[in-house]
Amino acid sequence: MTRVLSWCLLAVCAVIAAGGYYQVLESPIFWCGRTEAFPATTILALISGGQTALYLASAASPNWARPYRISQLMVLPFVAIGLFQIFYPYPGTVLFFTVLTAIPLTLVPRRQWMQPHLPAICGLFVVSTLGFLAAFGEIPFTLHGVVAPRWLLDLAAIAAAGVSVPVIGSMRRELPAAGRIPDIARFIPLALLLFAVLRGKLPDIAYDSLTYKTTLPYQLAEWRTGDTAIPDVFMLGTNLQEMLNGLLVAITRDYLPPFISTISFVLLLLITPLAFPVERRGTAAGRAVVAFAAVSAFVLSEAGTAQGTSYQEPLLLLFLVASLIRCPMWPAFLAVAIGVKISAAFIAPVVVAYHVFGYRRFFISPGRLAIAALAGALVLVPQFGRNVIFSGRIFGMDEALATHTDPPGPNQILAAGENRYDTAVRGGIVNNARDSACNIWLLAALCSTGYKGVDTDGFHVFPASRAPLLALCFAAFVLVGGVPRPAGVISVLLFVAGYAGFLAFLSQGRYFLPLSFCFPVLLLLNPERAEAVVRSLGPSWPGRLVAVGLGCWFLGSDLLPGTFTNVSWICRRPPLAAATLADLRHPETPLQHFLVSYVDRYKATCPPPGLPPVILAEHDVLNSPYLGTQRIFHVFSQVMIQRFFAADRTRQDRAGQAIIAVVSRSPGYASSTLGTAEKDYTPCFHDDTLQVMCSNLLAPVTQRCATSLYPP
Secondary structure (H helix, E strand, O other): OHHHHHHHHHHHHHHHHHHHHHHHHHOHHHHHHHOOOOOHHHHHHHHHHHHHHHHHHHHHOHHHHHHHHHHHHHHHHHHHHHHHHHHOOOHHHHHHHHHHHHHHHHHHHHOHHHHHHHHHHHHHHHHHHHHHHHHHHHHHHOOOOOOOOHHHHHHHHHHHHHHHHHHHHOOHHHOOOOOOOOOHHHOOOHHHHHHHHHHHOOOOOOHHHHHHHOHHHHHHHHHOOOOOOOOOHHHHOOOHHHHHHHHHHHHHOOOOOOHHHHHHHHHHHHHHHHHOOHHHOOOHHHHHHHHHHHHHHHOOHHHHOOOOOOOOHHHHHHHHHHOOOOOOOHHHHHHHHHHHOHHHHHOHHHHHHHHHHHOHHHHOOHHHHHHHHHHHHHHHHHHHHHHHHOOOOOOOOEOOOHHHHOOOOOOOOOOOOOEOOOOOOOOHHHHHHHHHHHHHHHHHHOOOOOOOOOOOOOOOOOOOOOHHHHHHHHHHHHHHOOOOOHHHHHHHHHHHHHHHHHHOOOOOOHHHHHHHHHHHHHHHHOHHHHHHHHHOOOOOHHHHHHHHHHHHHHHHHHHHHHHHOOOOOOOOOOOOOOOOOOOOOOOOOHHHHHHHHHHHHHHHHOOOOOOOOEEEEOOOOOOOOOOOOEEEOOHHHHHHHHHHHHHOHHHHHOHHHOEEEEEEOOOOHHHHHHHHHHHHEEEEEEOOOOEEEEEOOOOHHHOOOOOOOOOO
16 A cells, blocks of 8 residues: 555656746746756756766665766866856955864864764854854844944854854764765765856846845945834845845955855755765665755755845755754754744744654753753844834734734834735635645746736746645655654644645745755655655666656756746856856946945045935835945835834924935925925936935035934
């Protein structure tokens, strides 16, 4: 009976995986992936598939380890050259990460157990340091009226590295037995990393990168505060990645926020052997299952679509994988993942269950529990205060808690339950399940995936991984394919509950990453069931060949959509092309040059750090590089500012003390926004379409600095 169910499971999953190939071949989303990026990307995909087959075979049988090791050595120079092209013009960034990587090396003479695992240990040290740097560094950025001195940011980096030393020290009992030197064959295929390296060599031109994901870190780094003079929805919703990028810009001076994607993929490849220890499984089928789970996590479509951008998915995936490593700080890594994107909270119970059933000594140690709880609170409490207590938001897109955090009254600025992305409530679990099926499987072939609300840009039409549907099929097999273990029942129930909770709020493609990540986690939680599926193919070489082929088929259905999606991308990605990166601190148009020069004159008398004055612009007329100070132009913030002024008209009267310039296309925008404060403004620039009004109160000649319109 189990054998029949196994074959049924494989057949259904193979059909689901076919949706990924169908998307790439038929959907207009992938048109330039099929044309301009062809044939180089296609050839690389075939190389990746071949390397993946060797990796799965070598995990199951030592006879394939040598060919796989040779293939890794052949790909390594191309990865190294690509990384060199990306990072060599940025010596501050290179020095910072070189120092972090070198710290574990200084411990090796006294830590012989680290030698065979050195690359993974170095990767874990850097991951831990980045996580705690974000945790320590976010505190001043989340406090009202606080400006962080430079020495405090450097101290946060030193403290983060100091905390990470015992983190790697705690790994001694958890590392599997290995040889005397690091073995490149223990790592997942390097060819998979080439996609991220090639995409990292191109400019980040995604819509949200210009809006806030890239430009906000520059603002945080220069003014060294998360405080704002008037409400800005993106500043209120600043997550750990944006703060981390701001800290790295401030510390290294030449770091670019899009680097976070490539760095995340490199670190992800390094720490994967710690999160997915293939050697711990005693059978060939067991080792193949763990190896398959490792690659499944690496190639998830949601992270693949964000390669080379400042979007959060690669860093989110990195810390989700780190949260699977059995070390005392795994709860802190999980907390960092939730801080990067709160949707990770839906699968947090599944990760906890993984450790409950496999890392029980952690839970019987009061000291470890106390330290882990403190580390998790260090990460999440500032985020909670900034995003929930102040703004009433749970996901950064609605104000569901507004009636509790901003109750009705004369000073109310929030709208209870308002959803910022849609003009109407989405329709609950059933509607979102339908929309998610479109994203996951056949995209526009099943139904329209475009928003019906105000937002028509971004990644909402991008495909999601097929992994959530594969996980649902596997979960059903766990329950009916024989007598399930308690771990199997509990993990399935937690996953289904998280899936339903997720669908109550979200249906977008890239937001599905946490649920997609549940697929490899469920494989780790139920290895016996997964091994039974592999053994059902038979022990003969034809059966093993089919097993490896099916594994590559499933993985390719994520790899191809993740790397061939080209909305907001530059399609041509020749492997030998030079790196062409965009530092979004350089103005491009005459209007932008004027605003930068005007702000520079303001800075001559009110230099950073401090409270940044605001450039307020009509919706979408200033989607530009960073202009030297806070820039507000998105409709979400416009609505919040209107409510902010309506709650207390004296705030609008004092607008000239906070808003240094107003940029408009429509004739009535400045008057309707400024109200009586318009008398404090003078026209100072105009071109064929846009006009700028400059504040007389903050004019450089007045030597007055911006003040907050928030109550003290």
